[in-house]
Amino acid sequence: MATRAPLRALWTRAEARRIYDLPFADLMFEAQTVHRRNFDPNRVQMSRLLSIKTGGCPEDCGYCSQSARMPGEKLKASKLMEVERVIDEAKKAKAGGATRYCMGAAWRSPKDRDMDMVVAMVEGVKGLGLETCMTLGMLSPDQAFRLKEAGLDYYNHNLDTSERYYSEIITTRSFADRLETLSNVRDAGMKVCAGGILGMGETVEDRVDMLVTLANLDEAPESVPINMLIPIPGTQLEGAERIDSLDFVRTIALARIMMPQSHVRLSAGRTEMSDETQALCFLAGANSIFVGETLLTADNPGEDHDASLFRRLGVEPEALDGRP
Numbered sequence: 001m002a003t004r005a006p007l008r009a010l011w012t013r014a015e016a017r018r019i020y021d022l023p024f025a026d027l028m029f030e031a032q033t034v035h036r037r038n039f040d041p042n043r044v045q046m047s048r049l050l051s052i053k054t055g056g057c058p059e060d061c062g063y064c065s066q067s068a069r070m071p072g073e074k075l076k077a078s079k080l081m082e083v084e085r086v087i088d089e090a091k092k093a094k095a096g097g098a099t100r101y102c103m104g105a106a107w108r109s110p111k112d113r114d115m116d117m118v119v120a121m122v123e124g125v126k127g128l129g130l131e132t133c134m135t136l137g138m139l140s141p142d143q144a145f146r147l148k149e150a151g152l153d154y155y156n157h158n159l160d161t162s163e164r165y166y167s168e169i170i171t172t173r174s175f176a177d178r179l180e181t182l183s184n185v186r187d188a189g190m191k192v193c194a195g196g197i198l199g200m201g202e203t204v205e206d207r208v209d210m211l212v213t214l215a216n217l218d219e220a221p222e223s224v225p226i227n228m229l230i231p232i233p234g235t236q237l238e239g240a241e242r243i244d245s246l247d248f249v250r251t252i253a254l255a256r257i258m259m260p261q262s263h264v265r266l267s268a269g270r271t272e273m274s275d276e277t278q279a280l281c282f283l284a285g286a287n288s289i290f291v292g293e294t295l296l297t298a299d300n301p302g303e304d305h306d307a308s309l310f311r312r313l314g315v316e317p318e319a320l321d322g323r324p
Contacts (some may be wrong), residue, residue: 010216011258016208020254024246028284031253034260035285043318044310045100045263045288047133048093052081052121053105059137061160062169062236063197063229066106080105083117087124094130097317098291101125102133102156108173109138119150126151133193133223138173138181144188154223155185156193159213162206169200169236182217192221195265198251199229199243207251215258223288224255224262228269245277249284256285263288275309282315 019027035041056077057066090101103121110118118136125132133154134147147155159178160166166175185192196210214221228248231238255264265288266273266281273281291306310316 011212013205013209013212016212016215016254016258017205019257020204020208020250024250027250027253028280031256031285032283034257035287038260039287040318041287042315043287044282044315045265045318046096046098046291047100047102047265047288048090048096048098049102049104049290050081050086050089050093051106052086052103053107054078055106057106057137058108059172060170061172063160063200063232065232065235067235077106080114080117083120083124086121087128090125090128090130093291094128096291098130099318100131100133100154101128102135102154102290104135104156105137107137109140110136110143115143115146119146122147122150122152126153135193138177139184141184141187144184144190148188148190152190154191154193156223156225157181157185158195158197158225158227159210160196161200161202162209163213164209165200165202165206182221186217186219191223192217192219193223193225194221195223195225195227195255195267197227197229197268198248199240199269200237201240204247208254211251211255211258214255220259220262222262223265224259225265225267225288226252226255226286227267228272230269230272242272245273245280248273249277249280252281252286253284265289275312278309279313282313287318 022030032041055066057064060067086103093101118134122132122134131153132151133156134152135156139155144155157178161169163175182192182194194214198207214224228243229237229240231240252264264286266278266286267290270278270289289306
């Protein structure tokens with residue numbers, strides 16, 4: 001097991017909740033202070049996400065249109081994308097300013113017969129000089145080590161929510177299964193990308209508890225994506241009530257304070273956020289976004305809109321090594 005980075009003692013739920021409940025101005029000041037100690041506050045990492053295999057997933061995640069168990073109209077399952085096409089798309093992403101390239105497949109876990117193609121994708125994208133990230137579901141220790149040997153930098157496996165609320169959203173794998181995959185990724189020597197989704201009917205305590213779990217791992221994730229639920233028609237959560245924007249910003253700020261050296265990424269849901277909400281998220285310590293028109297199967301603000309917002313805020317894309 002990896003050794004915890006010597007940043008601070010373990011977080012308690014009570015301590016994290018106290019910070020979350022600070023007066024908004026005080027919370028933002030503390031989050032921005034922490035952010036400036038660790039990152040350039042006017043740089044945001046640009047990542048691109050490509051679905052290399054869409055639909056037909058055997059899991060029953062209540063938020064996902066790619067689940068084969070979804071009661072509504074289902075996405076048609078696709079085959080694994082050809083390696084050459086993945087690399088061509090990565091070249092376009094790099095030309096557009098992306099420094100990290102993420103590849104996602106709608107699997108419970110990769111099958112051994114698919115690993116050769118997945119490894120070739122990692123090697124090809126890595127050869128372009130991009131950081132590489134994949135999300136393929138659960139990983140065995142052997143699969144994790146093979147991806148590490150291929151040059152994979154990050155592996156994404158979100159907790160989604162708190163341990164308490166988890167079974168309300170997903171029943172086909174456990175919260176412990178999620179943690180086991182994160183442990184396998186870390187033991188293989190890869191960086192961890194793990195976060196969650198807000199607005200699924202969880203409580204504030206659930207949001208805080210999810211961040212406490214992440215921050216108290218043996219080593220905090222280097223990348224923490226925070227998603228705002230996009231209620232997709234036909235899914236279990238199609239009627240979920242939208243999370244309050246300021247509650248979302250508070251969660252971003254808490255993630256920044258609890259995991260000061262991690263990239264905190266605004267992920268799904270940015271199409272539902274005003275420019276002002278996104279600006280507050282950057283002020284609260286978010287410093288990574290996905291660029292492009294889509295995120296797997298969900299809409300995403302176009303690059304022109306992001307470029308316009310960045311100009312208005314005086315923000316520039318982060319270089320490959322984004323630390324001051």
